[in-house]
Amino acid sequence: xxxxxxxxxxxxxGAGFSGLYAAYKAAEKDWTFAGFETAPDVGGTWYWNTYPGxxxxxxxxxxSYSFSEELQQDWTWSQRFAxxxxxxxxxxxxxxxxxxxRHFSFNTRVVASTWLPEAGLWELTLDSGETxxxxxxxxxxxxxxxxxxxxxxxLENFTxxxxxxxxxxxxLSDLEGKRVAVIGTGSSAVQCIPLIAxxxxxxxxxxxxxxxxFPARNAALPNTVVDEIxxxxxxxxxxxxxxxxxxxxxxxxxxxFDVSEEExxxxxxxxxxxxxxxxxxxxxxxxxxxxxxxxxxxxxxxGKIRQIVEDPAKxxxxxxxxxxxxxxxxxxxxxxxxTFNRPNVSVVSLRDEPIETMTAxxxxxxxxxxxxxxxxxxxxxxxxxxxxxxLNVSTPATGKLQDAWSDGVxxxxxxxxAGFPNFFMIAGPQSPALASNxxxxxxxxxxxxxxxxxxxxxxxxxVIEATAEGQDDWVTITEETVNQTLYATTDSWYRGSNVTGxxxxxxxxxxxxGKYRRMCTELAKRGYTGVEIGGETVNASIxxxxxxxA
Ligand code: FAD
Ligand code: NAP
Numbered sequence: 001x002x003x004x005x006x007x008x009x010x011x012x013x014g015a016g017f018s019g020l021y022a023a024y025k026a027a028e029k030d031w032t033f034a035g036f037e038t039a040p041d042v043g044g045t046w047y048w049n050t051y052p053g054x055x056x057x058x059x060x061x062x063x064s065y066s067f068s069e070e071l072q073q074d075w076t077w078s079q080r081f082a083x084x085x086x087x088x089x090x091x092x093x094x095x096x097x098x099x100x101x102r103h104f105s106f107n108t109r110v111v112a113s114t115w116l117p118e119a120g121l122w123e124l125t126l127d128s129g130e131t132x133x134x135x136x137x138x139x140x141x142x143x144x145x146x147x148x149x150x151x152x153x154x155l156e157n158f159t160x161x162x163x164x165x166x167x168x169x170x171x172l173s174d175l176e177g178k179r180v181a182v183i184g185t186g187s188s189a190v191q192c193i194p195l196i197a198x199x200x201x202x203x204x205x206x207x208x209x210x211x212x213x214f215p216a217r218n219a220a221l222p223n224t225v226v227d228e229i230x231x232x233x234x235x236x237x238x239x240x241x242x243x244x245x246x247x248x249x250x251x252x253x254x255x256x257f258d259v260s261e262e263e264x265x266x267x268x269x270x271x272x273x274x275x276x277x278x279x280x281x282x283x284x285x286x287x288x289x290x291x292x293x294x295x296x297x298x299x300x301x302x303g304k305i306r307q308i309v310e311d312p313a314k315x316x317x318x319x320x321x322x323x324x325x326x327x328x329x330x331x332x333x334x335x336x337x338x339t340f341n342r343p344n345v346s347v348v349s350l351r352d353e354p355i356e357t358m359t360a361x362x363x364x365x366x367x368x369x370x371x372x373x374x375x376x377x378x379x380x381x382x383x384x385x386x387x388x389x390x391l392n393v394s395t396p397a398t399g400k401l402q403d404a405w406s407d408g409v410x411x412x413x414x415x416x417x418a419g420f421p422n423f424f425m426i427a428g429p430q431s432p433a434l435a436s437n438x439x440x441x442x443x444x445x446x447x448x449x450x451x452x453x454x455x456x457x458x459x460x461x462x463v464i465e466a467t468a469e470g471q472d473d474w475v476t477i478t479e480e481t482v483n484q485t486l487y488a489t490t491d492s493w494y495r496g497s498n499v500t501g502x503x504x505x506x507x508x509x510x511x512x513x514g515k516y517r518r519m520c521t522e523l524a525k526r527g528y529t530g531v532e533i534g535g536e537t538v539n540a541s542i543x544x545x546x547x548x549x550a
Contacts, residue, residue: 008032010453011124011134013113013391015104016044018140018426018442020095021065023103025450034132035104035140036124042095042104044142046088051165051378052172053191054084057216057332058437059276061229062247063087065094066237067443073233076226081218081332113137115395115421120462122422135462136453139388140426143433143507146386148379148499152183154357154364161374165192166381175374177201181363183355184378185211190333196376197339204370205340206363208350210320212301216332217275241444244512245277246437256284256293268300281326288485294324301325308337315340317349327485328492383493384429384507385409395420408496408505412466412474412530413520415445421465424449430478432516434494434508435487441513448520452528461534470530473542482506518549 009031012022019035020042026033039047056063060077075090082090095101105126112125122137147166155162161178163170165188172195180200182189185207197203229236239248256264264284271280280300286293302319309315318340339345353367363370385405393401398419404410411417414431415424426445427433433441456464482488487510491497495504509516522545523529527538529545 007121008034008132008134010034010136010138011122011132012036012138012140013110013124014044014140014142014145015039015042015095015106016046016140016142016145017065017091017439018142018446019044019104019138020091020098020100021067021442021446022138022140022426022450023100024067024098025446027098027100027103029450029454031453032134033103034134036108036110036126036132037104037106038109040106041092042101043088043091044140045144046084046091048145049166049168049188050084051168051188051192051376052195053334054165054168054188055079055081055191055216055218056087057081057187057276058247060087061221061226062236062240062437063439064090065439065443066233066240068098069234071097073230077221079218079220081216110391112392113394113423115423117396120422136422136424136464137393138424138426138449139391139393139428141387141391143384143387143427143429143438144381144493146382146390148382148386150377150379151500152358152377152379153355154359155375155377157360158358158363158375159360160372162377163374164377165189172196172199175199175376178373179371180204180374180376181206181370181372182376182378184380185209185331186378186380187329187331188380189376189378190331190336192376192378194333194335194339197342197345200344203345204363204372205345205347206350206355207317207347209322210318211328211331212281212298212320212325213331213333213336214272214275214279214301215336216334217273218334240437240440240513241517242514244514245435246432246440246513247277250274250278250282252282252285254284255286256290256296258284264296265300268297272300272304275332277330281330288324288326288487291324291486291489294326294486298325305337308341310341314347317347323490323492324486327487327490328494380493380498382499382502383434383496385496385502386499388425388428393420393423406503408503409507410471410475412471413448413516413523414474414509415449416464416466416471416531418466418468418471421463429507430474430509432509432511432513435510436513444513444517444520448524451524452531455524455528456533459534459536461536463532463534465532467530467532467537469539470542473530473546476543477511477546478506478509481509481511485510515549519546522549 010033012035015037060082109127121133124132176199183206271283353365389402409429411430414428427441496502529538529540
């Protein structure tokens with residue numbers, strides 16, 4: 001059968017923050033666009049992650065689009081950290097306001113993405129078997145959209161309720177009066193554990209690695225704060241764009257041992273009250289650089305846990321001692337440690353007693369058996385490469401993306417990868433997405449990609465590709481940057497080490513969104529160094545540019 005579907009300028013996977021902004025920009029430039037989304041509607045992360053307590057932990061006034069002044073004036077966030085339902089309403093509002101839904105096919109999974117060199121086009125194969133062709137392929141498929149395989153031994157034997165935080169599909173009342181297990185203690189678990197504890201007969205938390213959990217200090221946003229923000233939004237957004245983490249920074253100039261122990265303690269106390277990413281972990285400049293400095297902050301948090309958790313045995317299990325504070329993502333919760341004071345909540349250390357198997361009604365560890373009616377799986381995601389490999393991206397010359405990256409991820413700016421022409425990742429691996437307010441990174445990436453495409457079109461060029469040299473330079477820059485920090489010392493999804501068999505390469509650029517933006521802008525100004533456009537390349541070392549813009 002001949003495919004009569006018209007060729008579009010831009011094919012895009014995903015209808016979350018990334019895909020929707022890509023559709024908006026394409027419409028602005030008058031390009032044809034076809035988007036595909038597995039879910040029945042827009043939202044991405046905020047469509048899928050509906051578990052009790054789900055909310056953002058980057059403040060909503062920053063964790064939102066900045067591209068439209070009218071949008072940011074019209075929309076009013078109700079809370080410091082909006083709940084999932086409010087973020088989803090916001091994304092729906094954006095889709096309706098800018099008429100973006102019409103560009104997407106929902107309930108549609110992309111199962112293969114093949115470069116056709118003679119035509120200079122990408123061909124997508126959809127789960128229906130149909131195909132679609134377009135000039136450029138944008139992956140807005142998300143960094144945290146592929147739930148990790150259920151690698152918990154014996155789970156298939158269990159016959160009670162099994163529910164995963166990333167695909168939550170039951171009302172919380174289904175857990176009422178039940179003996180519930182939660183497996184995992186990352187950000188998702190930290191948000192849902194206190195709410196499950198309120199309804200469960202008994203909750204047993206199965207913890208593999210204790211993490212640092214700060215009180216989120218969520219609160220309603222007073223009108224005065226909203227008005228103040230709205231009166232100054234453009235300047236606030238500009239500050240976010242040029243910051244380290246995509247949020248306004250709290251200026252800090254000294255190192256942990258520049259001040260006395262007493263002053264350090266007072267400052268950690270004040271920072272603990274602030275919470276958020278500008279809290280304790282951001283109090284001194286060297287907390288992510290020097291393990292001894294970090295230990296002062298880590299021990300401060302452990303002291304808080306000992307103060308809050310009344311049972312010393314439980315507190316000892318909850319105290320994080322296996323990694324420095326912030327080296328894997330800190331968590332923000334409401335009454336998290338307090339929840340372990342409830343008589344119906346216990347914690348099991350899987351370091352001491354790993355799960356051996358499960359029966360129809362029990363979790364069996366090395367030390368005993370725990371009867372439960374329901375298991376909540378909160379074990380995280382196959383970050384970045386999970387969704388990208390799901391697209392089965394391939395070209396005849398290079399082969400499959402998963403083979404090109406079999407020893408680890410290699411990208412140019414986290415946006416392109418050598419050997420895959422006209423393929424762009426929005427907030428991809430080795431971009432600042434991992435350690436930033438992701439919406440800032442998404443907007444910057446989409447702006448840069450669409451400017452590059454426009455530049456190529458102006459030159460009459462149809463094919464754009466990262467050069468191997470540009471990519472090597474970028475990989476070196478990301479590695480050198482992370483190797484100066486404590487991020488490099490800790491196992492987590494940041495490094496791919498949460499998934500068995502995944503090569504451990506650090507999956508982000510941690511030099512800050514501001515510096516990254518300067519780099520991207522500078523490369524564009526110089527004629528897109530590191531990119532081959534219609535067979536032409538501007539040769540220059542990206543490493544040198546990185547030093548110049550430092
Ligand atoms: P996603 O929102 O993940 O959307 C990708 C979409 O692509 C999905 O809907 C998926 O179904 C679709 N897709 C993937 N593969 C295919 C395919 N083959 N075919 C068709 N469709 C496909 N970041 C922050 O900065 N601050 C926060 O507070 C924050 N909180 C988070 C809370 C949770 C629970 C999680 C899981 C993540 C959080 N994040 C946060 C990260 C969050 O993922 C990003 O902020 C952002 O939502 C990513 O948007 P996206 O559009 O790039 O990807
Ligand atoms: P996660 O941070 O990767 O946490 C997964 C948890 O499950 C960890 O405690 C992990 O232990 C444990 N685990 C994994 N596999 C296991 C196994 N086989 N057996 C027992 N335990 C296992 O995942 P997440 O909580 O879903 O969060 C992922 C990311 O999404 C976050 O880091 C954050 O970026 C984002 N997020 C943000 C928010 C928010 O507050 N806005 C909320 C949710 C998610 P180990 O540490 O030992 O691997």
